Amino acid sequence: MNNQTRKATLVLALLGFFIGNAVQAQDELSLSQAIEQGLANNFSIQIEENKKEQAANLNTWGQAGMFPNISLNASPSISYQDLETDNPFRFGGSNTSTDVSPTLQASWVLFDGMNVRMTKGKLALLEEQSSGNAQIIIENTVQAIILAYYTVLLEERRTEVFANTLNLSRDRYDYVKLKGDLGSAVTFDILRDKNAYLTDSSNYLTQLLNHKNAVRNLNLLLAQPVDKTYQFTDSLSAQETSFSLDELAAAMKSSNSNLRNQYVNLEILQKEIGISRSAMYPRLTFNVSGSNGWNHVELGTPIGPPTDQISGINTTTLSLAANLTLSFTLYNGGKIKNQIKNARIQEQIGQLQIKDLELTLDNSLISSYDRYNLRQNLNSIASVNLETADLNLSMGEERYRNGSINSFNYRDLQITYLQTALVYYQSIYNLIESKTELLRLSGGILSEN
Incomplete structure (x- = not known):
C-alpha cells in the first residue's frame, strides 16, 4: 500500500515538473493576439474574403452588358470541281478553289x-452583400475566439481547484x-481517505x-x-459593465450585421423586379x-493561247454592313408577367424576413440583457460564497x-469548497x-475588441 502511494505521488510530481517546464517554453498569447491571429x-474568414473578391470582380459595367460585344470569325474553305464532260463546247479538266473570309x-x-443599369445596381448590391457576409463571419469568429480563449482560462482555474483539492x-x-x-487510526479511516x-x-x-481539449479548440479557430x-x-476576471437596453x-x-445584410437583400429583390419589367x-x-474575302481558283486546264495562258484566278471581296435592330416581345405566353409577379412575391418574402429577424433580434437582445444582469448578481454571490467556503476550509x-471535527466533516468542507470554486469561475x-453576446447583437x- 505504501509503495503504491509513493508511486502515485511520484507520478504526480513528475507530471507537475514536466508541465512546469513546458510552460516555460511556451509562447505568450493574449486575447488581442489571439483575435489578431x-x-x-x-x-472560414479566408473563404469569405475570396467570395467577396469574386463579387467585386463581377461588379463591372461590362458584366452588366453596357459595352458592345465584338467578335472575329474566319471560315477558310477548299473546294474541288471536276470539269470533265462530253460536251464539245466546254473545256475539260478540274478546278480547285481556296477561300478565306x-x-x-x-x-x-x-x-x-x-x-x-438595373443589373449593374444588382451587382453592386451583391458585392455589398458579400462584404456583409464576410462581416458576419468575422464577428462570429471573433466571438468564438473570445469564448474559446476564456474557456481555456476557465479550464486552467478549474485545474488549479482540482489540484488544490488533490493536495x-x-x-x-x-x-x-x-x-x-x-496506532491511533483504524484501517477503515485509512481506506476512506485513500x-x-x-x-x-x-x-x-x-x-x-x-x-x-480547450486549447485544441482554440488552435482550430x-x-x-x-x-x-x-x-x-x-486573466479570467469579471469586468462588469452597465448597459442601457434602449441604447443597445x-x-x-x-x-x-445580420439585419443590415437583410436590408441589402431586400434591395436586391427590388432590383429583380426592375430587371423583370425591362423585358416589357x-x-x-x-x-x-x-x-x-480572298478567293483563289486553281485551274486544272490553262485558259488562253500558249503565249498567254492563265493557270489561276485571284479575287478579293470587301463588304461592310451596319444596321439597327428593334425588337419587341408582343406575346410569349405570359412569361414576363409571371416573372414580374414572382419577383414581387420575393420582395414581399424579403420584407417578412426582415420583420421576423427584427422580432427575433429584439427577443434575443432582451433575453441576453436580462441574462447579463442576472449573471452579474450571481457572480457577486458566488464571489462571497467562495470567500466563505475558503475560510471554512482553512478553519476546518x-x-x-486538533480533533475537533472528524474526517467526514472535513471532507464535506473540502467538497463544498471544490463545488463553490467551480461555480465561481463558471459564473x-x-x-x-x-x-460578448450583447456586443455581437448590438454590432x-x-x-x-
Missing part, C-alpha cells in the same frame, strides 16, 4: 428598358497513514484532458497546429459587320488537526459570455 489565419462583327445594345486529499491521506503507523485521494486524482487527470501550447497572459436596441437596429420594353441594338483543517465565464463586438 484568428482574423489573419482563420479558414475573316469577318468582324460588333453588337451594341443601345436601349433595353434600363436592364443594364488536500493527499495531505490528509498521509496524515491518517501516519496516525495508523502510530478512496477520497484516488477520486480526486481521477478528477484532476480528467480535468487536465479538458484543459488540453486560430488555424494553428492542434497540439500547440501557450502561456495565456490574460438603437445600436442593434443600425449596426447589427423594346430592345434597340446597333450591329456592325465587315468582311474581307485546523479543527481536523465569471458566464458573465463574459453574456457580455459592437469588433470595435470593443
Whole structure:
C-alpha cells in the first residue's frame, strides 16, 4: 500500500515538473493576439474574403452588358470541281478553289428598358452583400475566439481547484497513514481517505484532458497546429459593465450585421423586379459587320493561247454592313408577367424576413440583457460564497488537526469548497459570455475588441 502511494505521488510530481517546464517554453498569447491571429489565419474568414473578391470582380459595367460585344470569325474553305464532260463546247479538266473570309462583327445594345443599369445596381448590391457576409463571419469568429480563449482560462482555474483539492486529499491521506503507523487510526479511516485521494486524482487527470481539449479548440479557430501550447497572459476576471437596453436596441437596429445584410437583400429583390419589367420594353441594338474575302481558283486546264495562258484566278471581296435592330416581345405566353409577379412575391418574402429577424433580434437582445444582469448578481454571490467556503476550509483543517471535527466533516468542507470554486469561475465565464453576446447583437463586438 505504501509503495503504491509513493508511486502515485511520484507520478504526480513528475507530471507537475514536466508541465512546469513546458510552460516555460511556451509562447505568450493574449486575447488581442489571439483575435489578431484568428482574423489573419482563420479558414472560414479566408473563404469569405475570396467570395467577396469574386463579387467585386463581377461588379463591372461590362458584366452588366453596357459595352458592345465584338467578335472575329474566319471560315477558310477548299473546294474541288471536276470539269470533265462530253460536251464539245466546254473545256475539260478540274478546278480547285481556296477561300478565306475573316469577318468582324460588333453588337451594341443601345436601349433595353434600363436592364443594364438595373443589373449593374444588382451587382453592386451583391458585392455589398458579400462584404456583409464576410462581416458576419468575422464577428462570429471573433466571438468564438473570445469564448474559446476564456474557456481555456476557465479550464486552467478549474485545474488549479482540482489540484488544490488533490493536495488536500493527499495531505490528509498521509496524515491518517501516519496516525495508523502510530496506532491511533483504524484501517477503515485509512481506506476512506485513500478512496477520497484516488477520486480526486481521477478528477484532476480528467480535468487536465479538458484543459488540453480547450486549447485544441482554440488552435482550430486560430488555424494553428492542434497540439500547440501557450502561456495565456490574460486573466479570467469579471469586468462588469452597465448597459442601457434602449441604447443597445438603437445600436442593434443600425449596426447589427445580420439585419443590415437583410436590408441589402431586400434591395436586391427590388432590383429583380426592375430587371423583370425591362423585358416589357423594346430592345434597340446597333450591329456592325465587315468582311474581307480572298478567293483563289486553281485551274486544272490553262485558259488562253500558249503565249498567254492563265493557270489561276485571284479575287478579293470587301463588304461592310451596319444596321439597327428593334425588337419587341408582343406575346410569349405570359412569361414576363409571371416573372414580374414572382419577383414581387420575393420582395414581399424579403420584407417578412426582415420583420421576423427584427422580432427575433429584439427577443434575443432582451433575453441576453436580462441574462447579463442576472449573471452579474450571481457572480457577486458566488464571489462571497467562495470567500466563505475558503475560510471554512482553512478553519476546518485546523479543527481536523486538533480533533475537533472528524474526517467526514472535513471532507464535506473540502467538497463544498471544490463545488463553490467551480461555480465561481463558471459564473465569471458566464458573465463574459453574456457580455460578448450583447456586443455581437448590438454590432459592437469588433470595435470593443
